[in-house]
Amino acid sequence: xxxxxxxxxxxxxxxxxxxxxxxxxxxxxxxxxxxxxxxxxxxxxxxxxxxxxxxxxxxxxxxxxxxxxxxxxxxxxxxxxxxxxxxxxxxxxxxxxxxxxxxxxxxxxxxxxxxxxxxxxxxxxxxxxxxxxxxxxxxxxxxxxxxxxxxxxxxxxxxxxxxxxxxxxxxxxxxxxxxxxxxxxxxxxxxxxxxxxxxxxxxxxxxxxxxxxxxxxxxxxxxxxxxxxxxxxxxxxxxxxxxxxxxxxxxxxxxxxxxxxxxxxxxxxxxxxxxxxxxxxxxxxxxxxxxxxxxxxxxxxxxxxxxxxxxxxxxxxxxxxxxxxxxxxxxxxxxxxxxxxxxxxxxxxxxxxxxxxxxxxxxxxxxxxxxxxxxxxxxxxxxxxxxxxxxxxxxxxxxxxxxxxxxxxxxxxxxxxxxxxxxxxxxxxxxxxxxxxxxxxxxxxxxxxxxxxxxxxxxxxxxxxxxxx
Amino acid sequence: xxxxxxxxxxxxxxxxxxxxxxxxxxxxxxxxxxxxxxxxxxxxxxxxxxxxxxxxxxxxxxxxxxxxxxxxxxxxxxxxxxxxxxxxxxxxxxxxxxxxxxxxxxxxxxxxxxxxxxxxxxxxxxxxxxxxxxxxxxxxxxxxxxxxxxxxxxxxxxxxxxxxxxxxxxxxxxxxxxxxxxxxxxxxxxxxxxxxxxxxxxxxxxxxxxxxxxxxxxxxxxxxxxxxxxxxxxxxxxxxxxxxxxxxxxxxxxxxxxxxxxxxxxxxxxxxxxxxxxxxxxxxxxxxxxxxxxxxxxxxxxxxxxxxxxxxxxxx
Numbered sequence: 124x125x126x127x128x129x130x131x132x133x134x135x136x137x138x139x140x141x142x143x144x145x146x147x148x149x150x151x152x153x154x155x156x157x158x159x160x161x162x163x164x165x166x167x168x169x170x171x172x173x174x175x176x177x178x179x180x181x182x183x184x185x186x187x188x189x190x191x192x193x194x195x196x197x198x199x200x201x202x203x204x205x206x207x208x209x210x211x212x213x214x215x216x217x218x219x220x221x222x223x224x225x226x227x228x229x230x231x232x233x234x235x236x237x238x239x240x241x242x243x244x245x246x247x248x249x250x251x252x253x254x255x256x257x258x259x260x261x262x263x264x265x266x267x268x269x270x271x272x273x274x275x276x277x278x279x280x281x282x283x284x285x286x287x288x289x290x291x292x293x294x295x296x297x298x299x300x301x302x303x304x305x306x307x308x309x310x311x312x313x314x315x316x317x318x319x320x321x322x323x324x325x326x327x328x329x330x331x332x333x334x335x336x337x338x339x340x341x342x343x344x345x346x347x348x349x350x351x352x353x354x355x356x357x358x359x360x361x362x363x364x365x366x367x368x369x370x371x372x373x374x375x376x377x378x379x380x381x382x383x384x385x386x387x388x389x390x391x392x393x394x395x396x397x398x399x400x401x402x403x404x405x406x407x408x409x410x411x412x413x414x415x416x417x418x419x420x421x422x423x424x425x426x427x428x429x430x431x432x433x434x435x436x437x438x439x440x441x442x443x444x445x446x447x448x449x450x451x452x453x454x455x456x457x458x459x460x461x462x463x464x465x466x467x468x469x470x471x472x473x474x475x476x477x478x479x480x481x482x483x484x485x486x487x488x489x490x491x492x493x494x495x496x497x498x499x500x501x502x503x504x505x506x507x508x509x510x511x512x513x514x515x516x517x518x519x520x521x522x523x524x525x526x527x528x529x530x531x532x533x534x535x536x537x538x539x540x541x542x543x544x545x546x547x548x549x550x551x552x553x554x555x556x557x558x559x560x561x562x563x564x565x566x567x568x569x570x571x572x573x574x575x576x577x578x579x580x581x582x583x584x585x586x587x588x589x590x591x592x
Numbered sequence: 593x594x595x596x597x598x599x600x601x602x603x604x605x606x607x608x609x610x611x612x613x614x615x616x617x618x619x620x621x622x623x624x625x626x627x628x629x630x631x632x633x634x635x636x637x638x639x640x641x642x643x644x645x646x647x648x649x650x651x652x653x654x655x656x657x658x659x660x661x662x663x664x665x666x667x668x669x670x671x672x673x674x675x676x677x678x679x680x681x682x683x684x685x686x687x688x689x690x691x692x693x694x695x696x697x698x699x700x701x702x703x704x705x706x707x708x709x710x711x712x713x714x715x716x717x718x719x720x721x722x723x724x725x726x727x728x729x730x731x732x733x734x735x736x737x738x739x740x741x742x743x744x745x746x747x748x749x750x751x752x753x754x755x756x757x758x759x760x761x762x763x764x765x766x767x768x769x770x771x772x773x774x775x776x777x778x779x780x781x782x783x784x785x786x787x788x789x790x791x792x793x794x795x796x797x798x799x800x801x802x803x804x805x806x807x808x809x810x811x812x813x814x815x816x817x818x819x820x821x822x823x824x825x826x827x828x829x830x831x832x833x834x835x836x837x838x839x840x841x842x843x844x845x846x847x848x849x850x851x852x853x854x855x856x857x858x859x860x861x862x863x864x865x866x867x868x869x870x871x872x873x874x875x876x877x878x879x880x881x882x883x884x885x886x887x888x889x890x891x892x893x894x895x896x897x898x899x900x901x902x903x904x905x906x907x908x
Contacts, residue, residue: 165704166706167699167701167702167703168695168699168702169698169699180782343688344684344688349687352686353690353691356691357690357691362597362691363690363691364594364596365596367596367905368594368595368596370905378594379594379595379596379902379905380593380594380595380902381593381594381595381598381747381849381902382849382902383900383902480595539768592876
């Protein structure tokens with residue numbers, strides 16, 4: 124088991140030394156008080172999320188832990204290079220899939236994975252998004268198992284969430300422990316909203332005249348991530364719109380203001396493809412804008428991320444990511460994939476069924492930690508029930524080994540105690556380039572021994588530090 | 593600014609103002625119930641009527657027992673005008689308009705909701721009522737303080753203020769609408785008995801009993817009370833005061849958007865045609881009729897604001 128603070132042995136690992144020194148001289152009671160203050164701060168600020176299926180009034184806090192997760196500048200360099208390569212490849216892949224489909228012709232990715240992919244939008248074929256960019260905002264999930272071992276767990280090219288927590292966690296730490304940041308030089312994250320706005324504006328469509336008008340599209344206040352939507356709009360200084368604020372006026376998507384309708388150039392949408400346009404997709408959607416897709420195709424608006432981007436989040440496709448990276452960049456992947464068994468393939472399914480107790484099995488289209496089996500943590504009965512589901516619909520699943528995820532200590536009533544973590548760095552893509560905010564969101568499984576870090580499953584978060592050189 | 597955002601700001605402050613007015617009404621009603629138990633039922637019934645929820649209350653309860661009325665006005669989720677329902681709506685509006693609010697205003701609103709939810713998780717006993725009402729007033733003051741202290745004086749601020757003053761004018765008018773008969777000069781004709789306590793109750797429900805005495809000394813007359821609540825320029829809950837503010841806010845918006853709005857004209861018309869009459873002329877015209885005219889005109893202005901500033905999408 125690799126602990127990021129203590130390594131595998133007794134000595135504090137180098138990136139954590141200054142922090143641990145500081146911590147050892149801190150009054151434990153003060154830390155407990157600060158912990159409680161942090162919770163009150165989050166509640167007061169309204170940094171809450173709604174859990175689907177619960178009473179709408181039931182807003183929960185994501186637990187926040189006061190011990191930061193620390194990466195050295197060199198660790199970060201290595202990670203960010205690997206992420207950049209992967210993001211470049213994903214955009215090239217998406218462009219290819221919606222144009223000549225060279226990778227399918229070359230037989231490097233099976234055509235069924237696209238043909239049977241629910242996120243594939245035939246309407247996107249031949250459409251040219253500004254700058255050839257499909258995924259403007261990505262949150263690549265990284266896990267670590269050792270000093271040098273990092274793996275990409277998921278690419279989240281569709282609609283990554285959590286960036287507001289990255290920003291608010293840092294704000295909270297700065298408020299609680301200002302002296303710490305005077306002692307230890309940590310790379311800034313606070314310019315993310317500014318970069319996001321610049322990045323979105325740089326993707327303005329051909330019909331945009333003058334300074335691009337950017338807006339964020341939210342399903343509304345009852346959505347689980349509403350706090351993040353309003354936070355980002357507020358921090359960027361752009362309007363937060365809902366479907367009923369928008370309509371097509373003179374061939375452009377326009378928002379209803381107190382002075383009439385104003386055309387939008389770039390829409391950062393936080394609603395799924397399906398709900399985007401009742402005329403082109405789900406006719407029952409109340410969240411979208413009738414006709415927006417037609418405006419998009421004619422170059423009247425940029426939608427970020429582009430419709431149809433979700434195909435690359437498919438977990439069956441994930442297993443082909445190393446080939447995809449090589450195909451488009453001509454380089455070996457800098458970051459490894461987690462080894463993945465495709466249950467759609469007979470031999471691999473046989474192996475998975477035989478080793479269910481050791482494996483993590485996931486639905487190919489699933490997210491948020493729903494509908495998965497963590498073999499080692501499941502009861503015999505749960506494994507049995509899952510086995511039946513798996514046999515019934517094998518191609519709906521992939522399996523991965525249960526990784527010994529790294530741990531970082533959290534601050535508990537009894538002092539420091541290790542918990543498993545992952546990392547979601549946030550990436551922005553525009554014709555001007557790729558930018559990755561140093562750090563990202565560290566999610567932590569608050570229950571001892573648990574490997575599930577998803578906030579919907581009781582996971583918490585930590586501030587993530589990348590040290591200055 | 594989005595039309596929806598303007599609407600949310602306008603309604604957020606209307607709901608908050610309503611919460612505060614509700615607390616005042618309950619306080620005045622409670623006082624009567626304590627000191628003159630014989631007239632408690634009548635008083636509670638007029639409190640419910642002023643709040644516009646008498647019908648809803650009757651549908652649920654058969655009598656006007658204090659604890660029932662208080663619970664209905666404070667906590668009942670079936671009552672669209674209860675403090676808890678209004679607070680939730682105020683907070684939802686604030687969340688919708690979050691990008692147009694400062695962090696301070698949002699946090700004050702959110703904290704008010706959290707605090708009042710906790711304070712009213714269980715029915716409020718008569719002993720705890722004064723404290724709870726005090727808490728409601730205090731929370732309103734926090735939101736207002738944050739608004740005045742931190743908001744940019746832009747269109748958003750003016751929509752917030754418009755909501756407050758329209759709601760407040762409506763509330764003051766509704767009290768007068770329910771209690772007008774107590775203020776008629778020849779009450780003997782309608783056959784009710786009037787005394788200072790009841791006039792004071794009217795003043796209390798708009799928190800004006802002290803200021804009235806400072807301005808008028810110990811003499812209290814129906815005409816003076818009516819004049820004070822409707823036409824006094826310095827009294828912050830009078831119709832005249834509210835309309836001076838409403839006119840300012842609408843003028844600001846017209847200037848800001850560089851146009852003449854129908855709402856601006858309408859507010860001016862209300863000032864000129866209704867609020868410029870001296871109190872004698874109002875009594876001559878008929879107090880009840882006059883207040884009725886005002887309530888209709890005030891609602892008309894709210895509807896016009898909604899149209900002028902695109903609160904909703906209009907068909908066509």
